[in-house]
């Protein structure tokens with residue numbers, strides 16, 4: 425069968441995303457007041473992984489464009505560190521993921537990340553490069569810099585086309 429393989433996007437929940445990483449979302453998260461009660465701290469929503477020699481955690485901003493047509497042909501992984509994406513201007517995006525280890529196309533899942541949510545991919549989680557959904561959007565990205573190969577890419581045998589459940 426030719427043409428892209430359609431995968432239905434799932435809502436992002438901590439439980440469903442657990443095999444791939446962590447969800448960065450104040451909803452359902454513990455918090456406590458700081459700064460004389462003027463600030464609520466939603467503490468440790470995700471934990472950075474910094475592996476290999478001389479790793480450094482860095483913060484970057486990615487200004488991403490939607491993929492049109494929405495067909496994913498490549499996945500990648502970062503074996504030496506986690507990678508987190510947090511929308512700066514509410515840009516919803518897709519987290520297209522597969523479990524760490526040997527890549528299995530049949531295990532690919534698609535999650536809809538709403539603008540108020542972010543994700544942190546666990547080290548080694550296969551994922552599609554940043555996929556804003558509707559417009560050019562900025563994301564705070566927290567990941568690892570340092571020596572060693574921290575990006576493996578794989579071409580998909582068949583493109584993946586995320587589709588969205590009818591209401």
Ligand SMILES: NC(=O)N[C@@H](O)C(=O)O
Nearest residue numbers: 500507551552553554575
């Ligand atoms: N290459 C790069 O820095 N970005 C990717 O890792 C990505 O997941 O978007």
Ligand code: NI
Nearest residue numbers: 500502507553
């Ligand atoms: Ni990446």
